[in-house]
Amino acid sequence: MPDKSGPLSISEQLAGDYHSVFQNKDLIEPETIVDEDRIVGRDEQLNLIINTLKPALHDEHPEDMLLRGPSGTGKTLCAGTVANKTMEIGAERGIEIEYIEVNGKHKKSEHEAVHQIAHSLEMSLDLEQTAKRGISTSSKYDRIFEIIDEHLDLAIVVLDELDLLVGETRSKDEVPAFSDILYNLTRSKRIGNMDSSISLIVTTNSPRSLMDGLNSRTASTFNPSEISFDDYDAYELTEILEYRRDAFRKGVLGDGVIELVAAASAQGEGDARFAIDLLREAGNIVNRLEDDMVLERHVEQARDEVEKNYVADIVEKVSHQKQVSLLATALVAIHGNPVLEREPILRSNCVPSSVGYTLYRWVQEQSNSEVRSKHSYLRWMRELSTYEVIKNKRRGRGNEQGMFSEYAFPHLNPESIVQIIVEDDPLLSEIIGDKETIRTIARSNLTEFAS
Numbered sequence: 341m342p343d344k345s346g347p348l349s350i351s352e353q354l355a356g357d358y359h360s361v362f363q364n365k366d367l368i369e370p371e372t373i374v375d376e377d378r379i380v381g382r383d384e385q386l387n388l389i390i391n392t393l394k395p396a397l398h399d400e401h402p403e404d405m406l407l408r409g410p411s412g413t414g415k416t417l418c419a420g421t422v423a424n425k426t427m428e429i430g431a432e433r434g435i436e437i438e439y440i441e442v443n444g445k446h447k448k449s450e451h452e453a454v455h456q457i458a459h460s461l462e463m464s465l466d467l468e469q470t471a472k473r474g475i476s477t478s479s480k481y482d483r484i485f486e487i488i489d490e491h492l493d494l495a496i497v498v499l500d501e502l503d504l505l506v507g508e509t510r511s512k513d514e515v516p517a518f519s520d521i522l523y524n525l526t527r528s529k530r531i532g533n534m535d536s537s538i539s540l541i542v543t544t545n546s547p548r549s550l551m552d553g554l555n556s557r558t559a560s561t562f563n564p565s566e567i568s569f570d571d572y573d574a575y576e577l578t579e580i581l582e583y584r585r586d587a588f589r590k591g592v593l594g595d596g597v598i599e600l601v602a603a604a605s606a607q608g609e610g611d612a613r614f615a616i617d618l619l620r621e622a623g624n625i626v627n628r629l630e631d632d633m634v635l636e637r638h639v640e641q642a643r644d645e646v647e648k649n650y651v652a653d654i655v656e657k658v659s660h661q662k663q664v665s666l667l668a669t670a671l672v673a674i675h676g677n678p679v680l681e682r683e684p685i686l687r688s689n690c691v692p693s694s695v696g697y698t699l700y701r702w703v704q705e706q707s708n709s710e711v712r713s714k715h716s717y718l719r720w721m722r723e724l725s726t727y728e729v730i731k732n733k734r735r736g737r738g739n740e741q742g743m744f745s746e747y748a749f750p751h752l753n754p755e756s757i758v759q760i761i762v763e764d765d766p767l768l769s770e771i772i773g774d775k776e777t778i779r780t781i782a783r784s785n786l787t788e789f790a791s
């Protein structure tokens with residue numbers, strides 16, 4: 341074997357010294373619920389949550405809550421912090437309280453979500469685990485109520501981003517999974533057959549999708565008190581990050597880094613999660629490069645990656661109808677050139693809503709799926725813009741011909757969006773294979789729009 345002196349072997353490199361810019365990385369990990377002294381500017385919301393959960397410590401059933409506001413504005417953090425404290429004080433007073441959290445974004449169906457609730461309760465209370473499969477959804481609910489009744493006075497169940505848990509619904513006649521979950525979890529309140537209770541804390545970025553998606557029987561039983569969370573400006577984000585500076589070793593954050601991260605995040609949705617992810621990713625890059633300090637260039641480098649992951653994460657989780665609306669719009673952006681470039685009223689990569697809607701209709705017809713109204717398409721696209729997946733702009737056509745909405749793709753290019761949506765959907769994948777027809781529809785409708 342030739343002599344391989346010189347560079348270190350893999351083992352030698354792995355066993356070598358490790359220098360990290362982090363000293364307490366947990367502080368900026370996505371799932372960490374930080375102590376209350378690190379929560380910035382949410383006193384009003386915290387007070388409302390405290391006042392709603394407090395009755396649990398005085399033998400009363402707390403009301404359900406709906407925490408609404410854009411992504412990363414502290415809904416889960418505030419709910420989790422107050423719920424944890426309620427548990428602690430309950431334990432001191434001999435009141436058995438458990439707090440569990442399920443994220444709608446990570447669950448595909450009602451069954452999965454309900455299994456997760458039962459599983460989390462079993463884990464926290466050290467009970468025997470029931471199997472995930474082979475047990476009906478209704479038996480899972482029975483198991484949840486049995487556990488709560490036997491072991492607890494109160495279960496605080498946080499249902500995060502619940503509007504994203506729609507299940508497999510493809511038509512407007514099918515009830516989204518979240519409606520059934522809310523109906524079934526409020527069962528004990530309706531029947532009044534349990535001494536113990538469940539307090540639901542639902543968080544959503546899109547309260548309208550959630551409340552509109554409830555069928556009448558759920559709407560009549562789920563009457564939460566609503567608490568609103570606004571997005572953050574650059575000053576608030578700077579303060580939030582300053583309170584986590586000690587995630588890094590002293591002196592490794594370069595001048596202006598925190599301010600740059602805050603400004604970049606405030607430009608989007610004023611999202612603290614994005615800001616924290618960006619700061620962490622910049623630190624990861626420095627570690628990978630074996631550099632010593634986090635500088636502005638590392639933040640710029642991290643930004644692209646964080647933005648892409650962020651958008652991809654949302655695109656994968658929204659309802660099928662929203663995905664098709666987005667897919668059709670992205671297809672117009674991809675196949676609409678050279679018309680988009682040529683016509684003065686149009687701009688490359690910007691898709692007028694009427695043309696996006698026409699292609700949406702075509703895609704739905706090809707898959708024999710329900711075609712919803714233009715009004716619904718416009719609403720879904722508006723919602724997607726609140727997640728920063730697309731940019732929704734209103735523009736005048738000139739000569740007093742009125743306004744129109746157009747959609748641009750600020751973070752993730754239309755090609756990547758199409759790829760994410762069709763990846764696990766063979767039918768959509770086949771439909772978008774008919775490039776010739778898509779090109780014809782996109783170009784002829786853009787030309788007509790511009791004329």
Ligand SMILES: Nc1ncnc2c1ncn2[C@@H]1O[C@H](COP(=O)(O)OP(=O)(O)OP(=O)(O)O)[C@@H](O)[C@H]1O
Pocket residue numbers: 369370372373374378379380381382409410411412413414415416417418500501543544545569580612613616
């Ligand atoms: N006011 C705040 N002070 C300190 N940290 C915050 C604050 N608001 C949000 N954060 C942090 O930002 C991240 C996102 O917050 P959180 O998960 O609570 O947002 P959210 O509103 O529930 O978002 P989503 O709707 O996407 O679930 C978390 O790491 C959280 O600790």
